[in-house]
Structure formats: C-alpha cells, structure tokens
C-alpha cells in the first residue's frame with residue numbers, strides 16, 4: 001500500500017464502525033405519466049461491498065440512482081441508509097448523510113482540479129459562506145485543512161501531479177477521475193458510480209478499474225455501480241441486481257446472474273449479450 005493510501009485509510013478508519021450502514025431499497029416504484037420506470041424493485045447494498053446494478057438500455061438504472069440521490073421522487077416504496085429514510089429528503093440532505101454520486105455525462109470544464117475537489121468538500125464544510133468569504137481565522141484554517149485533504153484524495157486517485165491544473169486541459173480519462181475524486185471528497189459512506197468507464201479506451205478502463213478496487217479495499221465505504229462494461233462489473237461486484245423494463249429479473253453473485261436464462265434473454269432481446277455489452 002502506498003503512503004497516500006495509508007493516509008486516506010487512516011482518515012476512513014477513524015470513523016465509527018456503525019458509520020457504514022446498508023442501503024436498503026424496498027419495493028421502489030417510479031412512474032412517469034403512463035410509464036413504469038421502476039416496478040417494485042428491492043435490493044440491499046451490504047456495507048463495504050460493491051453492488052452492480054445492470055440491465056439493458058432503459059431498464060431503470062439511472063431512475064434508481066436518481067431516486068437514491070434525491071433527484072427523482074419515488075411513487076411508492078422506500079430507500080433507507082441504515083435508519084435514515086432517504087425518499088423524503090432533498091439531494092443536499094442525502095449528500096450530507098454520506099451519499100455521493102458521480103455522473104455518467106461529465107460536464108467538468110471549469111476551474112482547476114483543486115477547485116472541483118473543493119466543491120466536494122463543500123457539503124462537509126462547517127464554516128459558513130460569510131465566514132469563508134470574510135476570511136475569518138477559523139474559516140481560513142478549515143479551508144486549509146479541506147484543501148490538504150482534497151490534495152490527499154487527488155494523489156490517491158492519481159491526480160496529484162495535476163492538482164492545480166485546469167480541468168479543461170486534462171484528457172477525458174483524467175476528467176472522469178476528477179469526478180470520482182470530487183465524490184470521494186464528500187467522505188461518502190455510499191459511493192454511487194454511474195458508468196465510471198463510459199467513453200474510455202481500454203488502457204483508461206483498466207486503470208480506472210484498478211482505482212475503484214483500491215477505493216474499495218482502502219476506504220470504509222460501499223459502492224453502488226451502474227456500468228455497461230460487464231467485464232468491469234464481473235471483476236468488481238460482490239453482488240449484482242439485474243433490471244429489465246423496470247423490474248428486477250435476477251440478483252446474486254456475478255457468475256450466477258451472468259448465466260441466468262432470464263438475464264441472457266433480456267440482453268438478447270436488447271440485441272446485446274452481457275459478455276459483449278462493453279463493445280457497444
């Protein structure tokens with residue numbers, strides 16, 4: 001383990017054991033006008049595990065992400081992070097409980113890597129806006145502490161050398177890493193990764209997979225992973241839930257669901273197979 005991951009690890013292990021609760025999705029239903037995007041979907045992300053949420057296009061994966069992070073309202077059902085019911089909360093309250101997400105289509109083009117990572121720290125900054133703007137001593141000390149932590153996290157995901165560089169100047173793969181680092185800067189208990197390797201070339205995918213493995217083995221958090229690259233899901237996930245037309249059609253270990261006849265049928269119906277999803 002590198003000295004950077006030891007530092008990041010120390011911060012994570014200083015948390016209490018009960019600070020990594022399960023995410024429990026129960027009978028979640030979302031309707032848009034006449035369309036049922038999610039139909040009584042249930043699954044649990046066990047603490048400290050990687051849970052893959054997969055399915056063909058339009059299966060309901062993003063809808064599920066959007067409900068968990070508070071962007072969409074559930075029609076019925078519930079989402080709990082430990083004892084906390086998330087379905088009635090606004091996105092910033094859910095983020096404050098330790099749920100951080102990355103976005104499929106990144107739009108990071110402004111500011112430096114450091115600026116973007118400090119946005120992630122914002123949810124856990126105690127000093128108020130006015131105190132920070134007036135550069136009051138306590139706020140200045142806290143800002144310095146947050147910046148040091150942001151730099152550690154940048155180093156952890158391999159962005160240490162470009163910490164002060166403008167995001168717009170970075171290659172695509174590194175911008176996806178900024179998105180991951182921004183989410184990690186929120187010190188999440190649940191990290192939701194929405195297609196973390198979409199649009200990447202083979203080398204970038206392999207490097208990102210390694211980084212996610214390192215995040216998982218070093219930090220005390222759970223990961224909910226939506227990804228079309230089945231190779232990545234099979235490599236990283238402990239459990240997998242498969243959706244099709246908003247319904248859960250299979251759940252279990254990656255090797256179990258990959259060979260499930262209903263999963264194969266769903267992917268064949270969509271014109272792809274689970275094994276070949278990454279080649280789309």
Ligand SMILES: Nc1ncnc2c1ncn2[C@@H]1O[C@H](COP(=O)(O)OP(=O)(O)OP(=O)(O)O)[C@@H](O)[C@H]1O
Pocket residue numbers: 032035036037055056057058059060061062063064
């Ligand atoms: N805001 C919305 N308004 C109306 N329909 C929506 C909305 N968001 C999603 N849908 C519909 O809900 C269904 C599920 O979409 P969703 O984006 O959740 O699927 P997905 O599994 O994430 O697909 P992909 O892999 O293509 O991202 C689709 O039929 C989609 O058109």
